[in-house]
Amino acid sequence: MVQYNPKDWITFIFRFHKSDTFRQLIPMMILIGLYSYGVGYLEMEYWKLSENSHVKNITIMHGMLGFVISLLLVFRTNTAYDRWWEGRKLWGSLVNNSRNLAIKLSAILNDEQDKTYFRNLISSYASILNKHLKNEETGLMLFDGLDLKIDHEKHRPNQVAKMLFQKVNDLYTSGKITGDQLIILNAEIQSFTDICGACERIKNTPIPYSYSAFIKKFIFFYVMTLPFGYVFSLGYYVVPVVVFIFYVLASLELIAEEIEDPFGNDENDLPTKKIAENIEKHVTEIL
Template structure:
């Protein structure tokens, strides 16, 4: 995958990728250009045809080109909508999984202190993930009474997921939950990391380089 800045139009226009369509078609384009130049020269200079030359209809090419560009823009819009919709579904999954985890813990846990910890940590994951995806470096400490100090030099959502699993594992070591309950809760915590990875994939995967370069040219 080629990493690039999609807003850098000037660079796109004058850059020729090794697998670019323009590079492969340039011999044929040169041939067609020379052929049309020859026809135009014969019609205007050599044959000296009427004042209303067939070359006066050359603007039809621009009308056809506008139609092709409109199709490319439609494909580009559909791609952007697909990316938005996939992100929307992932965020909805995070909401549902957070609710499922909270409901299961509220039934399994008996001590209020353990419930309070997860009550603050579960929504904390969504908050940290949102800041992580938008490159927001604020809010090192989410809550004053829960140790959620975030190291900004490391993967922040993974740090919250680690705290969640660490707490669940501690509850198992303290015999507050059974092995079967540990397996159930582990699946919910694991889904957080999977959603995070899918969101990062959408964020870090631009429109294919060749397609973006082609539409800009």
């Protein structure tokens, strides 16, 4: 995730980060600039269309459709940001629930070996969930008194959650914790699986294809028709104007595409690896 100072305007304006949409759109912007120049040349130099040509009235269509495309892009951006923010709230809940579970276990348990077991396993859940959401391989994790062997053919976070509950149940059957304490700890462990399921819902349910494809086609054909009408009033200045309009509209769509899956490896995705490391640090301090 990109770290920045929101009050530093100069940096925002003149610095081009590698995730900036300008870099990604340069090839298309060049092509659209050449296309706009070609349309201007044909209308003014080759066909020699007059100011009274009906082609000039195509700007009426742009005025009507401009409002529609703005509504679509606002809805698209807000939907993508809602998914990003919901993912952040879920990982914030994972941080809090990991701390709460560690605090309760620290107060309940007396055996140092049991504390070590939970210290390693609670930290592992966040790390494995991060890799699970990014479809990364999980290696063998070796800890004192714990061999965490993950079967990649099965659901990886569920395996860790199962080990957590099995250990809590063993503590209950051995008389180290009471029934009331079992219920309290069970609620915390269950919240891990609830968070995992909510993250998977975001990851595995993309924006409907027909909606995303329609917006892209709408932007493309809207921009492609701009030079035909505005060349009469702007002349060859239509080239930078059309390129700029395309940059603004396409950038909004690119930003929405990037943040709608907040658990990937893009520059603006959630720093889930860093959050998992913080969970490990906090749990280690508590236990």
